[in-house]
Amino acid sequence: MDARTLCLGALELGDASGYEIKKLYEEGDLSHFYAVGFGSIYPALTRLVEEGLAECSDQPQDKRPDKKIYRITPKGRGELIRSLAVQPGPDKIRSELCFLLLFANLLPAARIDKLIEDRIAWYREQMAEIDSCEAETPDASASARFLGGLGHAIYKSAADFMAAHKSEIIAAAEAQPGAARAAE
Amino acid sequence: MDARTLCLGALELGDASGYEIKKLYEEGDLSHFYAVGFGSIYPALTRLVEEGLAECSDQPQDKRPDKKIYRITPKGRGELIRSLAVQPGPDKIRSELCFLLLFANLLPAARIDKLIEDRIAWYREQMAEIDSCEAETPDASASARFLGGLGHAIYKSAADFMAAHKSEIIAAAEAQPGAARAAE
DNA sequence: GGTTGCATGTAAATGGTTACATGATTGT
């Protein structure tokens, strides 16, 4: 999913500045399913305006750069719908932790243990955040609630699985306690 | 995670050709947590040899390009362990379907229904594949079994959640049956 | 005095994806 479409989607949900779009993808409904940085957002927004898919109104602010509020145009909405018409690809998970875990036998058991415990704590934090989000916005759209619930379900299953099966991978790491030293 | 480290990890699991590494990330233990293409693998492998992190032995084959079997060196194993020493970042999920679902109100309810049903079927396929993998390799490492189980748990929770809450998002899509037409 | 939040943007570097190039074998 390119940054241009991501921005267009954000604007469909409501007028916003580049800064606010970043926050949406960092803390909002989509934060668990996408990420996008400033370096992608600002050029994408400029391009959307050039293409007539969005409009920009400058709001001068004192002591700060002007706030540029972007709004999606009817043409932009059409383009978004066209983007939504293409068959969505499969979900992709990228997990550095899982890569690392595949080589648990090369690492000290204590480190594996800490890593897994930390990750479980992280999952639980994410779940708590989703819960508090839902509590704060009882009038959220059905879509937003669906995505929140899905994120919550995924994090919960991952946390529960790790808690239940941690001992198995730790046992394997303990079996080769000197493996890490072999490479020094 | 860059292709170089991904290849190094693959070689730590056993000597392999570029083609076989691709398969590992397409069908193997890590297939649910990473992906890598030929265009990344072959240059990465060349670089690993240049840096002394891997060795290559040509195996001439008749009627085919030589098969190049790569093997990790002790230095390569050290480099891999160094890579594993850095704190792993959080898991990242990228889901085009979830992006699309956020705009369910712009799309026909029938399409949302089909999309979700198809995705549930896909999750179940992935789960079946993991199950058959585990059945075929009863001597798999603890790490491999852990990753398979984790993938299975995540897919199951996503499939179950979608099945249980599909109706809610469909109802929202049905509420605005003419939304898609508004942009034409 | 340092960090976080607000606020926008550019430029370089990195590096992954896609298309191309080649070609035999096996299965439908």
Next chain:
DNA sequence: ACAATCATGTAACCATTTACATGCAACC
């Protein structure tokens, strides 16, 4: 016949990530 599997590799293209550049306000 056509697609898929096996098998390697290059080059152009495209995009994100990262670092840089600026600067005030609020909080600890």
